Amino acid sequence: xxxxxxxRPDLTKNQSLVMGALxxxxxxxxxxxxxxxxxxxxxxxxxxxxxxxxxxxxxxxxHRLECLNAFVACRHPECEAxxxxxxxxxxxxxxxxxxxxxxxxxxxxxxAKETGFQSKKSTVELRGICQACHAI
Amino acid sequence: xxxxxxxRPDLTKNQSLVMGALxxxxxxxxxxxxxxxxxxxxxxxxxxxxxxxxxxxxxxxxHRLECLNAFVACRHPECEAxxxxxxxxxxxxxxxxxxxxxxxxxxxxxxAKETGFQSKKSTVELRGICQACHAI
DNA sequence: GCAATTATGTAATTGTATAACGTATATCAA
DNA sequence: TTGATATACGTTATACAATTACATAATTGC
Numbered sequence: 001x002x003x004x005x006x007x008r009p010d011l012t013k014n015q016s017l018v019m020g021a022l023x024x025x026x027x028x029x030x031x032x033x034x035x036x037x038x039x040x041x042x043x044x045x046x047x048x049x050x051x052x053x054x055x056x057x058x059x060x061x062x063h064r065l066e067c068l069n070a071f072v073a074c075r076h077p078e079c080e081a082x083x084x085x086x087x088x089x090x091x092x093x094x095x096x097x098x099x100x101x102x103x104x105x106x107x108x109x110x111x112a113k114e115t116g117f118q119s120k121k122s123t124v125e126l127r128g129i130c131q132a133c134h135a136i
Numbered sequence: 137x138x139x140x141x142x143x144r145p146d147l148t149k150n151q152s153l154v155m156g157a158l159x160x161x162x163x164x165x166x167x168x169x170x171x172x173x174x175x176x177x178x179x180x181x182x183x184x185x186x187x188x189x190x191x192x193x194x195x196x197x198x199h200r201l202e203c204l205n206a207f208v209a210c211r212h213p214e215c216e217a218x219x220x221x222x223x224x225x226x227x228x229x230x231x232x233x234x235x236x237x238x239x240x241x242x243x244x245x246x247x248a249k250e251t252g253f254q255s256k257k258s259t260v261e262l263r264g265i266c267q268a269c270h271a272i
Numbered sequence: 273g274c275a276a277t278t279a280t281g282t283a284a285t286t287g288t289a290t291a292a293c294g295t296a297t298a299t300c301a302a
Numbered sequence: 303t304t305g306a307t308a309t310a311c312g313t314t315a316t317a318c319a320a321t322t323a324c325a326t327a328a329t330t331g332c
Contacts, residue, residue: 012310032287045313050289055310066202067259069288069319086244088253101247108222108262111237116267117224123203123261126244131252148279168318181282186320191279205288205319 011056017041018052019073022062027094028070065089065096067125072096084108084122090130097130147192153177154188155209158198163230164206201225201232203261208232220244220258226266233266 011019021034029037031049043049053071056062062071065087072087075098084105088097104124112119147155157170165173167185179185189207192198199208201223208223211234220241224233240260248255 014311030288042312046289047291048312051310066261086247088248088251088255090253091256097251097253099247099251101243104243104247107237107240107243108260111222111235111240112224112262112264115224115233115235116270117226117233117262117264118266118270119224119262119264120227121263123259123263124244125202125259126248126253126255127257127259128248128253128255130254134252134254150280166319178281182320183282183322184280187279 012052014043014048015052015055017043018049019056019061022056022071022073025073028065028068028072028089028096030068030070034071063087063098065125066123067127074098076100084124086124086126088130089125089127090133091127092129092133095130095132148188150179150184151188151191153179154185155192155197158192158207158209161209164201164204164208164225164232166204166206170207199223199234201261202259203263210234212236220260222260222262224266225261225263226269227263228265228269231266231268 017038018034021037022029031046031053034053035043035046035049038049053062053064057064057071061074063074063085064071068089084100086099086101086104088099090096108122108124109119153174154170157173158165167182167189170189171179171182171185174185189198189200193200193207197210199210199221200206201208204225220236222235222237222240224235226232244258244260245255
């Protein structure tokens, strides 16, 4: 457990089910929505979902969107490498995009450092209208 | 109501009480913590707090921290001018700092625009250790 | 005064997340 | 093979966060 950047471990049954639900949806899902979708597979309680989500987030396979209290499957197969990811959340269609821009990451780090702050974890979430919806 | 950038209106009794609780604390407070602190002043239900908070956030006097489900009094008397504010949240002492850096704001806007995303509202929250706590 | 708007009070409910149990399963060293 | 440890799982209850619905006051503008 010395490195949080582990090769993707085999998922347990519950983790696979939750991952599957998120991968199929192309929008974020709340824990309780996932629970409802998995009742047929034997899920009965929120904790089953939350425990799986905790692990999936730890593995870097799932992201948590703070401003929605919801979760999305990661789009970048290798996104664990990215330290700072910005999420774009479309308020029309609900789709979430991931932006990992080095210059943005560097600037955030720099701005924080200027005030003496040592950043461990960042949340960058933009809400607005995506390109596709704006074209309509 | 044509301009959200209004001169600070007089606060109502409930709004003043909630604002006072937040101003006195030098860390974010949850709505329910505020409720408990104001029970002596006649507060009985969460909605009284949430309604006041909604207005205070609208006035730009209070910020909501998504990753904490909590609220802080704004430090910048004139921060309404800032479009994008980054918050630094110290995991040791709980203090919250506000960073309004133009270059950061511009870069976020730019990065979003490159993907065709029209950003309306942004959340930038950094968790880590503040200068004071790091010195200890 | 009267209408419209805004603020308030209260109860009930919905949504989100964790605590505290106990049990099962896998892994590994002795 | 046994026992120790760690991890995963199942269930219930509870805590925490936010909103819906409805009734009542207070304020504002005409």
